[in-house]
Amino acid sequence: MSSDYLLEIEDLHTSIYTDDGVLRAVNGVNLRIPKGTIVGLVGESGCGKSMTARSIMRLLRHPARIDSGRILFGGKDLTTLTDKEMREISGRDISMIFQEPMTSLNPVLKVGFQVEETLRVHGLAASKEEAKRKVIEMFERVGIPEAEKRYSAYPHELSGGLRQRVMIAMAMILKPKLLIADEPTTALDVTIEAQILRLMRDLCKESGMSVLIITHNLGVVAEICEYVYVMYAGYIVEHAPIFDLFDYPRHPYTKGLMASIPRIGGNPEYLYTIPGVVPNLLHLPEGCPFSLRCSAAEEECRKTLPELVRTDEDHFSRCVKACGEQSLEGRAYGAGRE
């Protein structure tokens, strides 16, 4: 067991058992988060990113559940822990930030109280005064102005950016080893997004914690991630260090994502989109899940699911053509544009 990794997800399968059938949301995901690293998990809506995160935190709701696989955190398999053991880890060793700061805070409780609760539930608030002091200190660290006054504010009295800072304070107050951020900036405007990302990066570097950041926004990934996993229809289709991925995307889906980023100086009338839609997870196509939308797909792609193959030192891609195109770097951006 490698000790360089804080979190290792091994062959995770998570499904939603709906009335219409079984929806395979996470299909054999392998994902590793090294200590002190910010790892991104990217993909379109409905590709299984959030389900992966929820599987880690045990926040899956009926009728979703983990079918098989292991989630090793510091050598312990989170999927086999009792609820009580998991509660001890939640909030203290692993914490989570959610997408909607508007609805992720309880509207009827003071934000100070909600942050303090994390301390209290893990028995780390010696006295009321000390707990309050810690919370205010944390508020200051995450850049909440007038922290003392904000301690007794209610969520509706704060702006979206401030609320997300409160969420970060709540998630970080016990200095967890792993922070899972599920679309942390999607609900915020772009200037606030940059501030929040910078804050997360700084806090991460200060405390040596690892971050799994889940997003559909490649801009966010480029901003703070060091390593990226790309997910499509419940499968990891490519993973690579950040610069590798942006410079030499191997999988046609990743290439399509890259091509879809609007560019300054590009044609303002034309924005590239990947043709087609994400396949219905109830009826996944046989073979490569991207084959229906892939312009380079061949007969074989529609028959068998390709393995994740190593294309570079630390770069893996789930495409039969990944190796063949290794030398054709120039095609990276152009591939999807036919």
Added chain:
Amino acid sequence: MKSVMKRLIGMIPVFIGVMLLIFVLLRVVPGDPVQVLLGEHYSQDTIDRLTKAMNLDKPVFEQFLLYLSGVFHGDLGMSYVMKKPVTSLIMEALPQTVILALMASTFAWFVGIGSGIIAAIKQNKAPDHIFMGFSLAGISVPVFMSALFLQYVFSFKLKLLPLSSDGSLKSLILPAIALGWNSAGSVARLTRSNLVDALQADYIDTAKAKGLTNRAVIFGHALRNSMLPVITLMAIQLSSMMSGAVVTESIFAIPGVGRLATNAIQTRDMPLLQGTVLLTTVMVIFGSLLADILYSVIDPRIRREA
């Protein structure tokens, strides 16, 4: 508290409006009160004197103003039939009604909210179905049925509790359960559905991610958010119980406001009827005020708007 004052002042027009409505309605109803009072064999002279004494010869609008000024002085007129001031009749009957209402609603809240919570936690499992079945029965079985059933089992068969009211608290237990049973059913259903909704909210995930126990998540986070509609319902129920439980009071022979109202209707006792309807109005107005105050205690978002 400033907003409470504002609300109170805002209620004065509502109050006067309702009184006007009652006043007009009761005068539209056929039947001359003087004749009701005197019977048939009296001289025209007597009738005229009485009409004058009761101010019935004055224009209706003036009658209303006279009545209104009486109300603000605590004078609701004399009961035609009982020959006593309406105010003192209501004051005599009110304690019984209030005690019954408080007992019944305490029962309804404990049973209703308690079983609602259990049903929500055990959603779609056996306890949920059992409690919701009971609550449906509570809502659909009319009070007189459950009252008779309770009387049969606990008074007649088991001889545990008195059959009808003797003024003691013990004798109010059965009526309170009969009256509260109905409310408990709707409180339970509303609590369940709102709690189920609240447990779906995003902040519940946040609370769980902190490592809170299920109990702390439910009682510390979900319950308070789910209580607003339930409080409205409970306030309405309480105010309607406070203004007299007509059926329950009749069955258990409780000398409360409900019985007073039935008597007033049967004997065409206009001032008394006006008095009891007025009491209902006041109770409903204060019930909704109480609900509003409780809202702002529970939900800070409402506090600021007020």
